[in-house]
Amino acid sequence: MAGPLTHIKVLDLSRVLAGPWCGQLLADMGAEVIKIERPVDVDSGGGGDDTRTWGPPYLKDAAGNDTSEAAYFLSANRGKQSVTLDISKPEGQEVVRRLAQRSDVVLENYKTGQLKKYGLDYASLAAINPGLVYCSITGFGQTGPYAQRAGYDYIIQGMGGLMSITGERDDLPGGGPQKVGVAVADLMTGMYSSVAVLAALASRTQTGRGQYIDMALLDVQVAMLANMNMNYLTSGASPQRAGNAHPNLVPYQVFECADGHVIIGTGNDSQYARFCEAGGRPELATDARFASNPQRVRNRDALIPLLAAMVRQKSREAWINALEKQGVPCGPINTLAETFANPQVVARGMRIDLAHPVAGSVPLVRNPIIFSGTPLEYTAPPPLLGQHTEQVLRSLNYTDAEIAQLRSTHIL
Numbered sequence: 001m002a003g004p005l006t007h008i009k010v011l012d013l014s015r016v017l018a019g020p021w022c023g024q025l026l027a028d029m030g031a032e033v034i035k036i037e038r039p040v041d042v043d044s045g046g047g048g049d050d051t052r053t054w055g056p057p058y059l060k061d062a063a064g065n066d067t068s069e070a071a072y073f074l075s076a077n078r079g080k081q082s083v084t085l086d087i088s089k090p091e092g093q094e095v096v097r098r099l100a101q102r103s104d105v106v107l108e109n110y111k112t113g114q115l116k117k118y119g120l121d122y123a124s125l126a127a128i129n130p131g132l133v134y135c136s137i138t139g140f141g142q143t144g145p146y147a148q149r150a151g152y153d154y155i156i157q158g159m160g161g162l163m164s165i166t167g168e169r170d171d172l173p174g175g176g177p178q179k180v181g182v183a184v185a186d187l188m189t190g191m192y193s194s195v196a197v198l199a200a201l202a203s204r205t206q207t208g209r210g211q212y213i214d215m216a217l218l219d220v221q222v223a224m225l226a227n228m229n230m231n232y233l234t235s236g237a238s239p240q241r242a243g244n245a246h247p248n249l250v251p252y253q254v255f256e257c258a259d260g261h262v263i264i265g266t267g268n269d270s271q272y273a274r275f276c277e278a279g280g281r282p283e284l285a286t287d288a289r290f291a292s293n294p295q296r297v298r299n300r301d302a303l304i305p306l307l308a309a310m311v312r313q314k315s316r317e318a319w320i321n322a323l324e325k326q327g328v329p330c331g332p333i334n335t336l337a338e339t340f341a342n343p344q345v346v347a348r349g350m351r352i353d354l355a356h357p358v359a360g361s362v363p364l365v366r367n368p369i370i371f372s373g374t375p376l377e378y379t380a381p382p383p384l385l386g387q388h389t390e391q392v393l394r395s396l397n398y399t400d401a402e403i404a405q406l407r408s409t410h411i412l
Helices: 018-028 090-101 114-118 122-128 153-159 184-207 217-223 226-235 269-278 293-298 300-311 316-326 336-341 343-347 389-395 400-408
Strands: 009-012 032-037 058-060 066-070 080-084 105-108 133-138 212-216 252-257 260-265 351-356 360-365
Touching: 009 018, 009 090, 018 032, 018 080, 018 105, 018 133, 018 184, 080 389, 090 122, 105 184, 122 133, 133 184, 153 184, 153 217, 184 212, 184 217, 212 217, 252 300, 252 316, 260 316, 269 293, 269 316, 293 300, 336 343, 389 400
Parallel strands: 009 032, 009 105, 032 080, 105 133, 133 212
Antiparallel strands: 058 066, 252 260, 351 360
């Protein structure tokens, strides 16, 4: 695999989504990522990253039958090597220490303090590798009254304010709090974590030393509310749910047209005027109540019914064609089937298909980053559980006899 990080080795002790998402981003950019997973339990048969069982749906083989590879796991683990290891045992801890000694980065999302009892905390591993960048991801961080709590994306979306501004208006049918359709706190934490890791690696080139990174889902959820945070901090009033409408721009929302729905977003007064012109209501752009965006925001309740009636007069296709000619931002609300069939998405090659040892091939979504000098290449699909265990242990100078002993004692 090519990319700008081919010189970086990552030891990924994380599970579920935030940490694995960070690890996948680093793998996409060329880093060697070794993912440590729980061995198969001899009694229950379970093992590996929790998300391996988060299905259906599961990847299908060439005959159309379900494999054991859950779609959820496949979404966040491309490009990694899977090693099964019981890190609660001294023999497993020794393997981790050997891996950490040669690694640049460690990712982990265990509960605060849990890895210290195994001797796998930052202080312990930095003692044998001072250049190590060690990124801990938890729900609430390493400090504060909630540090020992488990954190889950859905709960964080509620606690961090996101659900207070997501969903239909409380005074309309269907009003009330809504979570976002994907685990956005997890995903954004993975993104912030990857930025932090890269910054720490850049710092290491100047200092020669690694450092510890404390990432919390709640911190990220609060930070990512952006303009909504500032709406509150500057006004003292908590923003409310606005449904499919923008709190600071009018009109910038979903409208019902003659045969469906369309999103129309006017970012300035000129675009708004062209929108009104396309709808045959140019007077709505010169009315003093609606001539500027601040006035439209103040008079939203008077304006939107007028615009809604105007939009209902034409089909979705007619509106999109007319507004694109006028340079007014607009677009449909696509299903994922329509999204992946969209000519722009197809032209950008967002879907990729990689060879898979069980299913024959696996469809995936490429990393959206495009480098001119170090283009990304995708050759390694999400690994099978323990697929690379023996290969990695041999690279650490374990003998076949030692590997067999570790297997016989269920360390692997």
